[in-house]
Amino acid sequence: MGQSKIEVRRMSMRRSPVAVVALALVGFLLGSLAGCKHDDVRCSGQDVQDSGTTVVSGQSGQAPASPFCQRTPQVRDAITRAACPKCSCESITPDHLKLVRELSLAGTGLTALRSGDLSGLTSLEKLELTGTRLEVLPESLPAELSALKRLRLELSLLSRLPESVIQPLLDRPGFVWEVTSPARTCDRYEPKAEKAPGLSTSALEAALQLAPTHGELDVRAWKARMGVYLVGVPNDSEQLELFAVSVDADKQPSLLAKAEQPIRLPEGYDHAFDLAPYRITGTEVGFGLRLSHEEPVPNNQTASEEELQVFRIHGNKIERVLKTVVYRKYIRHGPPTVLVNEEGVDPGDWQWEDRFCSVIAVTGSKTNGVFNWVKVSSAQSTKPDTARDASAEVLPSVVFRWTGARYEARNDEKESYFFRED
Incomplete structure (x- = not known):
């Protein structure tokens, strides 16, 4: 009697060939209904999971985790x-x-x-x-x-x-x-207000051997190098002369370095020191000078542009290592092209701004032992044109690499109304 019960249980666990075929057909249909495909790639029925289990070789169990x-x-x-x-x-x-x-x-x-x-x-x-x-x-x-x-x-x-x-x-x-860039607005550079360094003007004039006709001195403490001050001096030739001085314990300045070539500074142009830490190497830091100008230009528009020049002190010389336009604003007048023929549009009522802003970022990579810099740029427009999104647009970045004497980039934008190559 016991032997008979064992045989009955073994028979109940066997599946007929018809049942096996039916199970396989159900699995295939479930996979087809899943409809998982991408172009010419289709997920097979065996790949589709149901409640975390799959059927493999007629046995049921938990599927192994996919890598x-x-x-x-x-x-x-x-x-x-x-x-x-x-x-x-x-x-x-x-x-x-x-x-x-x-x-x-x-x-x-x-x-x-x-x-x-x-x-x-x-x-x-x-x-x-x-x-x-x-x-x-x-x-x-x-x-x-x-x-x-x-x-x-x-x-x-x-x-x-x-x-x-x-x-x-x-x-x-x-x-x-x-x-x-994390900047929420696209505006010109605004230098931070700083206390006057308290250096004697006459002492500076003597140390720098300035001509009597020089313009107003622009003096800034350079925090990247303790005890060093940067001095910009406009001359009567529409130029800005650059100096670096060191100061002793009695606040007496002495000439440390001078730019061999003065900076072109036509009448109506503004300048401001940019003392952000422009890292050149692990031990060397440069400083920036911003030049800006605004005036009407052709094609019924007003242009405002800003150029960044970065310098380093090398021995007793101030050397320029970078020159690039970092801000452009164009105030344009007249209706957008797509609205010219719209009824009731008065060309005199239309005015919008196109702005392009950039910042310089120091990367962790180097060329010839000098850090690579990246110019990060974005564009904004207030143009009332449904064909163009007026929100900020990220532009392709420019990578500056060290060439041995300066930074250069193959794809830097050269277009400018006021700033030219020299």
Whole structure:
């Protein structure tokens, strides 16, 4: 009797061939209904999960975790949306990853990228990282994203990236940095108000051997080098002479360095020292000088422009290492083209502004032992034109590299009404 019960139980666990075929057919239909596809890549029925279980070789159990599913959740989910929106992470295959050309991690709150998070994205050309809380990028990023042509990130992140991440991308032909600046407005540079340094004008005139006809002295304490003061002196030839002086314990100045070539400063042009720490090497810092001018220009508009020149003290000489336009504002008059024929439009009623603003950021990478600099730019417009978004637009960044005597860039904008190459 006991033997008979054992045989009955064994028979009840067997499945007929018809039942096996039926189960296989149901699995295939469920996979087809999932409809997970991306271009020519389709998720198979066996990849689709139901309540966390799958059927493999006729046995039921928990599916092993997919390596792709183990990636940082925000990254995994963003890739899944880009590769196969209707798929689960378990369904993503290497073929899906190869199809992704653009990936946005903006606004995800991502705090860290792990090595391997972006692996397999061999066709990715554009990566968006703004709106995250990233403080660094993995050193594997350039190698993992071999096709990357455009990287959009925030200035605070760029300034913290190590050379191992920046340099391979800088060396990649045609690579474009899109860097957003934290500045909320696009305005001209405003120097910080500082107390007068308290140096004797007569003592400075004697130390610098100034002509009696010099203009008003502009003296600033240079905090990057204690005890050093920068002096700008307009002369009667529409030029600005630059000096650096050191001061002893009795506040007596002595000449430290002088610019060999005065700065061109035509009548009506303004100037201001920019004492931000422009790091050149680990031990050397430069200082800036801003020149600005505004006046009417052709084509019924008014132009306002600002140029940044950066200098270093090298021995007893002040040498210019960078010259670039960092601010342009054009006040334009007349109706936008798309509205010219609109009824009731008076050309005299239309006026809008186009602004272009830039800041210089020091990166962690170097050329010939000197830090590379990046010019981060954005554009704003108040043009009442429905064909153009009036909000800020991030422009491709310009990378300045050290050439041995100065910084130069291949793609720096040279267009300017008031500032020319010299």
